[in-house]
Amino acid sequence: MLAMTYRGPYRVRLDEKPIPQIEHPNDAIIRVTRTCLCGSDLHIYHGLLPDTRIGSTFGHEFVGVVEEVGPTVQSLKPGDRVGVPFNISCGSCFFCKKSLYGNCENTNPNSSIGAGFFGYSHTTGGYDGGQAEYVRVPFADVGPFKIPDGMSEDDAVLLTDVFPTGYQAAEMGDIKAGDTVIVFGAGPVGIFAAKSAWLMGAGRVIVVDQADYRLEFVQNYAQVETVNFAQVDDIIMTLKKMTDWRGADVCIDAVGAEADGDWLQTLAGVRMKLSGGATTALGWAIESCRKAGNVSIVGVYGPPINLVPMGTAMNKGLTMRMNQCNVKRYLPRLIEHVMSGRVKPSDIITHRVPLEEVSDAYHRFSSKLDHCIKTVLIPPKAA
Amino acid sequence: MTNPDFDSIALARRIPGWGADLRPENRPGVPKEKVPDNGTGAHWEQPEQQITSVRIFKTIERPEVTPVFGTTCAPKGLSGVMRTAAYRLGEGKISRWVTLLLADRVDMFESILLDVIKGRAGNPFSEMGLGTEFRNRREKGFMPRGWYPVIAVGIVGLFAASRAVHQQKEKKRFATFSDEFKKVA
Numbered sequence: 137m138l139a140m141t142y143r144g145p146y147r148v149r150l151d152e153k154p155i156p157q158i159e160h161p162n163d164a165i166i167r168v169t170r171t172c173l174c175g176s177d178l179h180i181y182h183g184l185l186p187d188t189r190i191g192s193t194f195g196h197e198f199v200g201v202v203e204e205v206g207p208t209v210q211s212l213k214p215g216d217r218v219g220v221p222f223n224i225s226c227g228s229c230f231f232c233k234k235s236l237y238g239n240c241e242n243t244n245p246n247s248s249i250g251a252g253f254f255g256y257s258h259t260t261g262g263y264d265g266g267q268a269e270y271v272r273v274p275f276a277d278v279g280p281f282k283i284p285d286g287m288s289e290d291d292a293v294l295l296t297d298v299f300p301t302g303y304q305a306a307e308m309g310d311i312k313a314g315d316t317v318i319v320f321g322a323g324p325v326g327i328f329a330a331k332s333a334w335l336m337g338a339g340r341v342i343v344v345d346q347a348d349y350r351l352e353f354v355q356n357y358a359q360v361e362t363v364n365f366a367q368v369d370d371i372i373m374t375l376k377k378m379t380d381w382r383g384a385d386v387c388i389d390a391v392g393a394e395a396d397g398d399w400l401q402t403l404a405g406v407r408m409k410l411s412g413g414a415t416t417a418l419g420w421a422i423e424s425c426r427k428a429g430n431v432s433i434v435g436v437y438g439p440p441i442n443l444v445p446m447g448t449a450m451n452k453g454l455t456m457r458m459n460q461c462n463v464k465r466y467l468p469r470l471i472e473h474v475m476s477g478r479v480k481p482s483d484i485i486t487h488r489v490p491l492e493e494v495s496d497a498y499h500r501f502s503s504k505l506d507h508c509i510k511t512v513l514i515p516p517k518a519a
Numbered sequence: 520m521t522n523p524d525f526d527s528i529a530l531a532r533r534i535p536g537w538g539a540d541l542r543p544e545n546r547p548g549v550p551k552e553k554v555p556d557n558g559t560g561a562h563w564e565q566p567e568q569q570i571t572s573v574r575i576f577k578t579i580e581r582p583e584v585t586p587v588f589g590t591t592c593a594p595k596g597l598s599g600v601m602r603t604a605a606y607r608l609g610e611g612k613i614s615r616w617v618t619l620l621l622a623d624r625v626d627m628f629e630s631i632l633l634d635v636i637k638g639r640a641g642n643p644f645s646e647m648g649l650g651t652e653f654r655n656r657r658e659k660g661f662m663p664r665g666w667y668p669v670i671a672v673g674i675v676g677l678f679a680a681s682r683a684v685h686q687q688k689e690k691k692r693f694a695t696f697s698d699e700f701k702k703v704a
């Protein structure tokens with residue numbers, strides 16, 4: 137089968153690989169029909185996450201058709217149209233029993249920081265991902281959801297990660313009616329965090345980024361105010377002035393390890409890799425939050441240390457919440473939002489390209505060319 | 520709430536879905552730890568153990584290999600030796616992560632070598648997707664059009680210069696050759 141493979145930082149290509157096999161009785165093999173590039177893929181594309189092996193296939197956002205199921209699978213059969221949450225969860229461990237699927241302890245032997253994820257290095261379990269014609273899906277009775285009739289695959293594929301992640305980001309901010317919310321990052325995750333902040337009753341939503349085309353998009357898509365941090369002297373002063381000098385009730389970091397805006401952070405965290413990425417946006421979130429406010433983090437950082445203004449956070453009495461998204465628990469409610477038309481996830485897709493063009497697609501997304509926000513790859517058999 | 524002009528009715532009119540999940544009961548992640556409403560789909564207490572012949576590393580912060588794991592890209596070569604060493608260290612140790620990161624770079628060079636030996640080396644230009652760079656930069660006009668003639672002249676100039684140097688060298692070689700020839704004759 138055709139599969140994207142990683143060749144080293146900034147280099148990926150399409151290779152021929154064997155079709156995956158059932159390796160555990162509760163596995164399923166899915167024929168992929170849509171798969172996305174994600175901001176998280178950029179961290180591994182840039183070689184920032186330790187134990188990203190050459191030859192591995194990325195891709196944790198995909199939908200497709202069930203091709204084959206293992207002997208103990210009860211809820212799926214060949215031919216079913218399914219979406220698959222990016223985290224692999226067993227459904228029966230200490231964490232899964234608390235609905236914390238992103239923290240499952242039965243799917244990642246390599247590290248205790250998180251659950252197994254599809255196509256996301258050996259630090260998250262060493263699974264091949266969905267940017268291929270076929271993919272092996274473990275615990276097929278737990279993760280996959282059947283795509284409801286009437287829902288497009290383009291909408292469904294955005295339910296496997298970015299919409300739930302943006303939603304959880306807003307939810308972890310514990311938004312109350314009328315709250316002012318600042319979202320750092322106008323990528324797919326930030327866009328859905330902004331949209332979800334309204335669902336939760338925010339009074340004002342401000343989105344910060346430096347890519348004008350993304351800010352323009354989120355203004356229209358989510359009716360928010362925006363600030364381009366590259367065009368103001370001091371972003372924190374600007375945000376404080378916009379929020380009665382007090383700061384926002386809730387600040388959300390939807391940027392993560394490759395944040396721009398502070399050359400020292402970029403040098404130490406991204407170029408020299410002295411820490412797990414640049415925490416510039418997280419720092420700004422802490423600084424521009426009001427005392428006793430909430431900071432919610434979904435931006436991804438590398439292990440094991442980061443430069444964070446913890447003293448400021450402590451003195452201000454902030455509440456900080458963070459996690460990988462527990463996708464599965466959000467699906468029923470978010471499917472309702474999509475089916476009712478309150479949110480149309482597929483509107484953020486800017487590029488639909490054949491899987492064969494994967495190298496170009498990565499570069500375009502990574503360098504923010506051609507007004508790229510979200511790219512969907514389509515394998516040849518699905519076109 | 521710090522926003523003094525908050526007007527929920529106006530917002531609800533302006534923003535589709537505003538407030539739909541204002542009530543915590545409508546938020547699927549509240550409270551943080553919650554027994555799943557309709558089960559998780561698991562019909563086991565302890566999942567069956569996956570079996571493999573592929574070498575799997577286990578963090579020392581876990582008692583056993585997990586019931587399920589990925590089997591892609593088994594460790595190999597020098598990078599594999601480095602990874603083996605790294606996985607003997609605890610996850611709080613910076614040296615563990617740095618060794619893994621270095622192993623990733625070694626793996627890259629090993630793979631390039633292997634590709635070359637197998638005659639499968641990819642074209643780094645296309646692997647980096649640089650085609651899209653030139654197409655888009657041109658469309659974006661990052662490089663002002665005015666520069667194109669300058670670049671064209673530059674390329675032609677370089678070509679001409681290298682030819683000239685080459686011809687000069689040939690002439691010299693021919694000259695010395697004919698001198699030698701004359702001597703012999």
Ligand SMILES: NC(=O)c1ccc[n+]([C@@H]2O[C@H](COP(=O)([O-])OP(=O)(O)OC[C@H]3O[C@@H](n4cnc5c(N)ncnc54)[C@H](O)[C@@H]3O)[C@@H](O)[C@H]2O)c1
Nearest residue numbers: 175176321323324325345391392395396397435436460461
């Ligand atoms: N926790 C989870 O479960 C989860 C899931 C998916 C993605 N993520 C993470 O969320 C983050 C965003 O993902 P995405 O797909 O939207 O990525 P993306 O790369 O498309 O978007 C990031 C945006 O942040 C902007 N940015 C850079 N520096 C900034 C700064 N200092 N302040 C404000 N904006 C800045 C960039 O211009 C870009 O538009 C990534 O770190 C990703 O790994 C987390």
Ligand SMILES: [Zn+2]
Nearest residue numbers: 174176197297
């Ligand atoms: Zn993702």
Ligand SMILES: [Zn+2]
Nearest residue numbers: 226229232240
């Ligand atoms: Zn589990």
